[in-house]
Amino acid sequence: MANAVIVLDNGAHTAKVGLAHQDEPRVIPNCIMKAKSERRRAFIGSQIEECRDTSALFYILAFQRGYLLNWDTQKTVWDYIFSKDGIGCTLDNRNIVITEPQMNFQSVQEAMLEMLFEEYRVAGLYKTTAADLAAFNYVADSEERTTMQSLNCIIIDVGYSFTHIVPFVLGRRVQEAIRRIDVGGKALTNHMKELISYRHLNMMDESHVVNQIKEDVCFVAEDFKDTMRVHQSEAKRKQVAIDYVLPDFTTVKRGYVRIPGHPREDEEQQQMVPLCNERFTVPELLFNPSDIGIPQVGIPEAVADALQACPWQAHRELLLNILIVGGSSQFPGFLPRLKRDLRALVPDDLEVSLICPEDPVRYAWYGGREIATSPNFDEFLYTRDDYEEFGVHALQHR
Template identity: 55%
Template sequence: MTASGTLVLDNGASLLKAGLASHKDPLVMPNAIMKAKSERRRPFIGNQIDECRDASGLFYILGFQKGYLVNWDVQKTVWDHVFGKDCLGLNLSRLNVVVTEPFFNFRSVQEAMSEMMFEEYDVAGLLRANAGDLCVAAEPARPDNLCCLLVDAGYSFTHVVPYIQGKKRREAIRRIDVGGKVLTNHLKEIISYRQLHVMDETYVMNQLKEDCCFVSQDWRRDMKQAALPPADNPILRHYVLPDFTSLRRGYMKPRDPAAAPAAEGEQLIRLTNERFSVPELLFHPSDVGIQQMGIPEAIVEAVSACPPETWPHLYRNIRLVGGSSRFPGFRDRVYAEVRALAPDELPVKVTQPEDPVTCAWRAGAKLAGESRFSSRLVTRAQWEEHGFNICLDTFDV
């Protein structure tokens, strides 16, 4: 079966990325059901949120809790919408499906997912894989690419995963309990305490985080600059909140010390050190009471848990993926801190794909077109004969 006969479903806890492997780009949408105060009777599924007239105070119903799929009713509702005629319009009985799952997924969740794909959707074949496995498998095999250290900064967690000749080293994986959810919640708390009550505005604050935040390269310098008067303050920005009539998405005003802060009808949030103190949690989780190491320390510890002969290869092939890795300055900060912590004689190189969010989907689409793809699938006939046991034997998750 060709790439046109394969559906790739990167099933993230926050965003779902789906599309046929032959498509150029995936459909990206919230992996949730949402309810709005303005339209109480109607739930919005996935990309239907674009039809909501007023998304203030949006309430999310998620299938995932703490990184793992627990609410199958919600997930099936989202999947039905994605596969149905309003979105992709697919007949899954004729398709192979590549679906992602989190690292260290529970056996019960794996079994339920496999059963739903074969029994509910009647798929022709199934490949379950970690998103990180797909990203690494898609890279061409080269002498300088024998090992890879993947940093997956997602919604619920950040995972640091060493791969040696394409196989993940399970005992060396490190997990940090900080991801996009913690960052958005922290931003809501800071702004609610300092300026305006926004604890119910997850949708808007998530957009503000994406539009305004960056990773500091020098924390002390930036804190001093953020405290300067407006005319001398390079950090200060104003964010225009959406009113969902004339403005559907907020935006950050360009820096202009001479301009008046607010035009008529604008509601502003003033941002100074919030812009870099929120992403700083990825490097210092203890700032919000999470007693864990930050990403650079986790990278060094993960490498140290691997055989010494692999260390040079891992340090020179650190790859950043996931939505929380998109902050400006993130790659440079990871490089600078790992370079300071790693042995001096070992070269360090940190790379990032053009779009860290859709990286796993594109890797899955690429894999679907390769000759080795069929050997990694569990077919419907195999499922009917062996049940879930064949999945345990076939999938390396």
């Protein structure tokens, strides 16, 4: 396995990376972080685990608004990933499967090719999107189903910067049916920061901690209006209201939900944030972006709209094969709510079936692994010879 293929699902929040013969990828933060406590040092990728105090963590992201624009940061992170601290091997003379955002800018694509061939000396590359890899993995997974059926599917990718709805008909992406919503994990974390800062404590600089709070306590309300009646009775309020113990980075390394009647040691001295309707109003943005003034529809309406742009013969199978990937799809209650809302928007005689894999974050990477180990992988490759002969422009025609 001297030159096994590297598979890199290069997301805006985390990079999922590993060799094609490995069982699972490493998930590495795709950014550089600086902490107040250690000013001299920048933490790259997984090095953040070595930071003792992650309060007021400052992020330098490679991606701006969902597109790879900060190349110095990306190169620093990639240098770390392809070193002995990262996956333990370099890109030199290897083939790579790498993802890019939907509808990526031509200039960004060219810059990426240039960097991979010139700086990292890759032998060849296969450039694709996370949704394509997820669809490929889904079809490979579903050998037991009739293959024709799973060739028609809708991928909902709830990412960091955007949520994309990408329909596939007969295994091909329907370009004119792709829909994008400008809400992802980043917008949810930022909204949570604003709510907590406005109501309780100023946490505007605490992206890292607030992101953990979001992951620990948020859920999607199946019936939003009904759940909003939480303040009408004490009993209802008790079901939702919690106290979240904030980390102090000496005794409490990571925040947690306080369990009434079972205090941990010196819990009384710790700082706490009381949370109630923030728990479900934050993920609600995925269904109603207009709540924070984004003039766009939510995921269910976007799926219904994407469906209308697909051939009607495929509608039944598309709705039976809706695959949900991406980190922000992991909120409890997300699937039942999406199914309920979708059910109301599509024809009654069509069944709606949502599939959420066990690991929605790494799912696309596994698709990349399937491609990299497939017998005809070499046919997809854009090699260094192609690059030296045709430059960056020929890749568009492939």
